Every structure is written in structure tokens, then in C-alpha cells.
Amino acid sequence: MREKWKNNFSEWYNEIIEKAEILDIRYPVKGLYVWFPYGFKIRKHVLNLIRNILEEKNHKEALFPLLIPEQEFSKEAKHIKGFEDEVYWVTHGGLEPLNVKLALRPTSETAIYPMFAVWIRSHSDMPLKVYQIVNTFRYETKHTRPLIRLREITTFKEAHTAHASYEDAERQVTEATEMYKKFFDALGVPYSISRRPDWDKFPGAEYTTAFDTIFPDSRTLQIATVHNLGQNFAKTFNVQFENRKGEQEYVYQTCYGISDRVIASLLVIHGDDRGLCLMPEVAPIQIVIVPIWFKDSERDVDREAEKLKKELKDLRVHIDDRDVRPGSKYYDWEIKGVPLRIEIGPKDIEQEKITVVRRDTCKKQQISRGNAARKVAEILSSISEDLRKRAWGEFNEHVYFAESLGEAKKIISEKGGIVKVWWCGEEACAKEIENEATADILGIVNESSGGKCVRCEKKARSMLQLGKAY
Numbered sequence: 244m245r246e247k248w249k250n251n252f253s254e255w256y257n258e259i260i261e262k263a264e265i266l267d268i269r270y271p272v273k274g275l276y277v278w279f280p281y282g283f284k285i286r287k288h289v290l291n292l293i294r295n296i297l298e299e300k301n302h303k304e305a306l307f308p309l310l311i312p313e314q315e316f317s318k319e320a321k322h323i324k325g326f327e328d329e330v331y332w333v334t335h336g337g338l339e340p341l342n343v344k345l346a347l348r349p350t351s352e353t354a355i356y357p358m359f360a361v362w363i364r365s366h367s368d369m370p371l372k373v374y375q376i377v378n379t380f381r382y383e384t385k386h387t388r389p390l391i392r393l394r395e396i397t398t399f400k401e402a403h404t405a406h407a408s409y410e411d412a413e414r415q416v417t418e419a420t421e422m423y424k425k426f427f428d429a430l431g432v433p434y435s436i437s438r439r440p441d442w443d444k445f446p447g448a449e450y451t452t453a454f455d456t457i458f459p460d461s462r463t464l465q466i467a468t469v470h471n472l473g474q475n476f477a478k479t480f481n482v483q484f485e486n487r488k489g490e491q492e493y494v495y496q497t498c499y500g501i502s503d504r505v506i507a508s509l510l511v512i513h514g515d516d517r518g519l520c521l522m523p524e525v526a527p528i529q530i531v532i533v534p535i536w537f538k539d540s541e542r543d544v545d546r547e548a549e550k551l552k553k554e555l556k557d558l559r560v561h562i563d564d565r566d567v568r569p570g571s572k573y574y575d576w577e578i579k580g581v582p583l584r585i586e587i588g589p590k591d592i593e594q595e596k597i598t599v600v601r602r603d604t605c606k607k608q609q610i611s612r613g614n615a616a617r618k619v620a621e622i623l624s625s626i627s628e629d630l631r632k633r634a635w636g637e638f639n640e641h642v643y644f645a646e647s648l649g650e651a652k653k654i655i656s657e658k659g660g661i662v663k664v665w666w667c668g669e670e671a672c673a674k675e676i677e678n679e680a681t682a683d684i685l686g687i688v689n690e691s692s693g694g695k696c697v698r699c700e701k702k703a704r705s706m707l708q709l710g711k712a713y
């Protein structure tokens with residue numbers, strides 16, 4: 244059932260974040276929240292996934308300071324312009340005003356690149372690929388929401404790379420895009436990839452590519468960005484290397500990032516009215532075993548549960564032996580999104596079977612006890628596959644093409660999702676389209692067979708993707 248999930252999404256979201264023990268939203272600072280242990284475990288598994296993907300491609304994890312001196316932060320003109328109204332400043336040490344104000348990083352280019360200038364000497368030092376997973380701070384003025392729009396982003400994974408040629412930086416953009424695809428595919432989070440318009444790219448970048456997903460309320464959420472920084476920051480921070488000809492040259496850079504929004508998407512996209520439904524890949528508990536006790540059979544049932552848990556040692560299994568009714572255990576684990584529940588009662592033992600219930604379909608079936616381990620692993624992987632398929636199916640149903648501006652407007656207001664329209668490439672037309680359709684531009688996609696701009700009817704070579712963005 245996805246009645247509330249779809250039609251009353253905001254309420255569903257706020258309730259689930261609390262009931263599933265993801266975040267405690269009662270912390271007394273706007274836009275800052277507390278991770279509960281259960282939510283934190285999900286976060287840990289998500290981070291393991293992205294870490295593995297990054298390390299596979301030779302990224303090295305590092306850690307740079309939270310505080311950035313004002314001179315460094317302000318060096319890159321466009322960067323400071325883009326972030327100036329979002330920065331928190333540390334101005335005092337105790338009672339003493341500081342000589343140099345310190346910014347709480349809203350992102351870390353200006354903390355990392357002065358060090359790149361020290362680290363990089365020659366072309367043989369590159370490619371240099373580092374990442375960190377840290378908290379960043381942005382004084383967001385739009386409506387803050389747990390995991391979605393934070394003032395303390397607690398799970399900011401940012402990667403920063405330096406290269407000896409523009410071509411190599413371009414290759415890196417492709418690699419980053421492929422890594423994020425792999426990551427979102429593992430999580431079953433569908434996405435659309437497009438290039439941000441030039442007037443709305445990451446401050447200081449040459450260009451920005453964005454991943455957007457669609458939420459149940461049909462609004463879109465940007466869940467990742469990949470930036471080609473060209474030599475802009477290199478020139479500002481004097482990051483040079485000796486090239487093969489023995490000359491000094493500025494490096495070519497890229498950076499790319501994801502945040503808590505990834506976790507929000509994962510929770511939201513697979514959820515339903517009963518609660519979360521976690522992808523087995525990131526579920527803190529993949530299987531919960533609920534012993535069904537009857538008079539005199541308690542010990543047999545417990546022994547059988549323990550035995551089964553041992554057989555499933557490669558999976559994350561929890562036996563819920565709390566002294567409460569089975570029904571209320573089912574309810575709790577459904578909220579928390581445990582992908583598979585196993586019930587073991589005296590009848591099951593007698594028949595040499597176990598009863599399994601999938602969280603995604605809520606369907607119950609009995610399977611034979613003999614090959615339980617193999618069968619259960621199969622069910623988990625089909626849960627993961629089915630969740631992924633369902634999510635992409637729904638996503639694709641919410642991607643539209645509009646022939647005209649009027650049609651785009653109608654779709655945006657009645658259906659939401661992502662709407663594609665032909666566009667000539669002129670900024671003025673894009674702004675008009677945005678206004679008229681009362682939507683946000685998510686990005687631009689190139690399409691070979693051109694139609695006509697929905698605004699000016701000139702020949703179009705690309706399409707704008709519109710949506711009501713979070």
C-alpha cells in the first residue's frame with residue numbers, strides 16, 4: 244500500500260524518519276539533526292558501498308580541516324560569490340576576536356587546493372585522486388528538511404582530482420559519472436543525468452553534470468554532481484606542475500560530491516505505507532527471525548532459531564526474542580524495513596520448513612528447512628532486483644516529453660516528474676520557459692534529431708529537463 248506515501252508524502256517522510264529511528268529531529272538548531280544508531284548503521288553500509296567503488300578506481304581517502312581561513316576561501320571570485328550567503332563564520336577564539344575569520348567549510352575546494360599546490364610537482368604526481376567524507380555547513384535559507392536540505396550536511400562525500408591534461412580531466416568526469424551510476428544502481432535509486440545550465444553551474448566550475456531522482460510527491464531531488472573545474476582553481480591557488488616538455492603548467496581539476504540526500508532517496512524510493520523497505524545491500528538487519536512460541540515448545544523453537552542463524556552466517560541476521568507478541572515484532576521490523584522475516588514455530592519444525600515473509604511484497608511462503616540458506620539468499624537477491632525494477636519503472640513513468648510550453652506547464656502542475664522540452668540554447672528562452680512552466684531547470688541533454696525551441700521556435704539541438712525541484 245502506497246496511499247500515504249504518495250498522497251501525503253511530507254507527513255509520511257517526517258513520521259518514518261522518526262519511527263524507523265533514522266534521525267531525531269528534536270535537536271534545537273534549525274537544519275541540524277541527530278543520527279540514531281539504526282539510521283547510522285544504514286549510513287555506514289551506504290558509505291561502505293561508495294568507498295569500495297572509489298577505492299576500486301584508485302581514490303585515496305584523506306581528511307582536511309573543517310576551518311578555512313578567509314583569505315583562502317575568498318580567493319576564487321566566482322566561488323566566494325556563489326557561496327557567500329551560505330557560509331557560517333567563526334569570528335572568535337574564546338573572547339578574543341580572531342585576526343583572520345574562519346569559514347566552516349560549505350565544501351572543501353579552498354581547503355584542499357592550497358595543499359595540492361604543495362603536493363604536486365610534476366606530471367608524474369598525477370592523476371591525483373583524493374576524497375573525504377565529512378560534515379559541511381551551509382546556511383540554507385530555503386525550507387530545511389532532514390537529510391534533504393541540511394544546514395549541517397553530515398555525510399558529504401567529496402572527491403577532488405588533479406590531472407596533467409584537459410583530456411584526462413574529461414576522462415575523470417566520465418569515470419565519476421560511471422562510479423555514481425554504479426552506486427545508485429546498487430541502491431536501486433533511479434536517476435537522470437544532465438548538464439546544469441551555464442548560469443547555474445557549481446561556482447568556479449567549467450561545467451557541472453547533475454543526477455536527479457524523482458520523489459513520490461513527483462518533485463525532483465538533485466542527488467549528485469560532477470564538476471569539471473578546468474584550470475580555474477589551479478590558477479587561483481597556483482597549482483602547477485612540470486609537464487613533459489619541462490614547462491610549468493596549471494593542473495586540470497575535477498570534483499564530485501554526494502550527500503545525505505542519497506540516504507533520503509534510498510529510504511523514500513523503496514518505502515510504502517508500512518514504513519521502509521531497505522535494499523538488502525545496505526540493510527543493517529537483512530533477516531529478522533521471529534520465534535513463535537507455544538507452551539512447551541519454547542526451547543525447541545529457540546534452538547532452531549539459533550541453528551538457522553548460524554547457517555546464515557554470511558548474512559546480517561537478528562533474532563527478535565523480546566517478550567512481546569509476534570504481531571508487534573512484525574510491525575516494528577516492517578517500519579524499519581528489514582527485507583526478510585523468518586518465522587519459526589513448532590509446526591514449521593515438525594514439517595521441516597520455515598515461513599518467510601518478504602518486506603517488499605508482504606507475501607508469506609513456506610520453504611523447506613533443508614536448503615534454507617541457499618533459498619533465502621536467492622530471495623534476498625530477488626528483493627533487491629525487484630525493488631530496483633519497480634523504482635525504475637515508476638521513475639520512467641514520470642519522465643515526459645512536452646511539445647509546447649503550455650503542455651509542459653500542464654504536466655508540471657498536474658503530474659510533476661521530469662518534463663523535457665526542445666530548446667534553442669539561449670539563456671533568455673530558458674528563463675522564460677522556467678517562468679512560464681513554473682518549474683526549475685534540472686539540466687540540459689543533447690539530442691541529435693532537433694525539434695524547435697518551445698519558446699522562440701528556432702532550431703533546437705538540445706533539450707531542457709524541467710521539474711519542481713526540492
Ligand code: A5A
Nearest residue numbers: 350391392393465466467468498499500501502
Ligand atoms: N565540491 C562539490 C562536489 C560540491 O560541493 N558540489 S555541490 O555543491 O553540488 O554539492 C554536492 C551535492 O551535495 C549536491 O549535488 C546535493 O546532492 C548535495 N547537497 C547540496 N546542498 C545540500 C544540503 N543543504 N543538504 C543536503 N545535501 C546537499
Ligand code: MG
Nearest residue numbers: 325329381383
Ligand atoms: Mg545551495
Ligand code: ZN
Nearest residue numbers: 667672696699
Ligand atoms: Zn529559444
